[in-house]
Amino acid sequence: DAGVIQSPRHEVTEMGQEVTLRCKPISGHNSLFWYRQTMMRGLELLIYFNNNVPIDDSGMPEDRFSAKMPNASFSTLKIQPSEPRDSAVYFCASSTGQGNTQYFGPGTRLTVL
Amino acid sequence: AQSVSQHNHHVILSEAASLELGCNYSYGGTVNLFWYVQYPGQHLQLLLKYFSGDPLVKGIKGFEAEFIKSKFSFNLRKPSVQWSDTAEYFCAVQGGSYIPTFGRGTSLIVHP
Numbered sequence: 001d002a003g004v005i006q007s008p009r010h011e012v013t014e015m016g017q018e019v020t021l022r023c024k025p026i027s028g029h030n031s032l033f034w035y036r037q038t039m040m041r042g043l044e045l046l047i048y049f050n051n052n053v054p055i056d057d058s059g060m061p062e063d064r065f066s067a068k069m070p071n072a073s074f075s076t077l078k079i080q081p082s083e084p085r086d087s088a089v090y091f092c093a094s095s096t097g098q099g100n101t102q103y104f105g106p107g108t109r110l111t112v113l
Numbered sequence: 114a115q116s117v118s119q120h121n122h123h124v125i126l127s128e129a130a131s132l133e134l135g136c137n138y139s140y141g142g143t144v145n146l147f148w149y150v151q152y153p154g155q156h157l158q159l160l161l162k163y164f165s166g167d168p169l170v171k172g173i174k175g176f177e178a179e180f181i182k183s184k185f186s187f188n189l190r191k192p193s194v195q196w197s198d199t200a201e202y203f204c205a206v207q208g209g210s211y212i213p214t215f216g217r218g219t220s221l222i223v224h225p
Contacts, residue, residue, distance in 0.1 A: 033212075042217040043157075043203065056212060091156060101147070102213065104156040 002026075004105035006092050012111045018080040021108045024073055025094030033102060034067055034077050035091040043091075049075065050097075082112045115140040115208040119216035126194055127224050134189040134219050136178075136204035146187040147205040147213065148178055157203060163187065174198070196225045 005024040013019055025032050034046040047057040052069045060067070064083070069075040079086055089109050093102040120135040138144065148160040161172025168180040178189045187204060201220050207213040 043215045045212065045215075048212055093157075101159050101162060102157075104149075104158065106156045 004092055004094055004103055006090075006105035006108050008108060009106060010109045010111075012113065013082055014113050015083055016081045017112075018078065019082045019086075019110060019112075021077040021090050021092075021110070023075045023077070023092030023105060025075070025092070026103055027073065029094035029096055029103070030072065031095045031097055031100075032069060032075050033093040033095075034075070035093065036088045037091060037107070038088045046077070046090075079110075082110075084112045086110060087112050115144070115206050115214050117204050117206050117214050117216040119202075119204050119219050121219045122217065123220045123222075125222045125224070128196055129193050130223075132189070132191040132194045132198070132221070134202055134204075134221070136187045136189065136216060138185050138187065138204075138206040140185075140206060140208040142209055145207040145213075146178075146180060147207070148172065148176070148187075148189050149203040149205060149215075151201040151203065151218075153200065160189070160202070194221075194223050196223050199223045 007022045030051050032049040036044045036046055046059045047067045048055050049069045065079055067077045089107045091107045092105045095102045116139045118137045146163045149157040150160045151157045160176050161170050163170045163180045171177045176191050178187055180187050199222050201218045203218045204216040205213040
């Protein structure tokens with residue numbers, strides 16, 4: 001199995017630009033999580049999908065952030081417009097269901113100038 | 114609501130020293146507990162987990178953790194660390210919400 005796949009691995013953009021991060025979960029996993037990791041705040045859960053439906057988006061910082069999961073094999077996290085404080089590593093993780101081990105992707109390192 | 118506290122933010126050890134990283138959680142019901150490791154520049158990966166049964170859990174690379182319910186703790190241990198254990202270690206608890214809550218992490222540096 002290829003594991004959780006994320007793209008791009010690195011993204012450098014200018015303030016105000018739209019950023020789209022992509023995630024392909026492990027086949028057969030029905031839960032998907034988006035996290036943000038920074039030195040200041042550690043690992044923060046942004047949103048959680050179960051069977052493609054957003055269950056908990058209370059961690060999404062503000063309206064500039066949106067996430068979709070149009071099917072079981074693909075999810076996007078979009079930031080529009082991006083700001084320098086959005087600079088972080090964004091991880092996607094998937095699992096076989098609630099309460100089970102999460103498998104993390106390699107992350108996308110986002111830098112907003 | 115569930116929460117996790119990792120007491121040690123930074124730990125520096127020499128090779129062959131023993132390691133214990135503290136993890137305490139707050140949740141009144143049944144919990145699943147995890148330790149994840151993040152090697153420099155890499156993603157998080159599972160080190161070990163406790164769902165039920167023997168409270169002493171053995172994981173990969175010689176790590177183990179003990180669930181002490183009365184103390185709400187799930188400390189990570191390794192009798193003799195190696196330089197390759199240099200990494201960030203995260204404790205996570207999953208209770209009634211079914212969404213794991215992660216601690217802030219402990220940065221471990223092992224000097225050769």
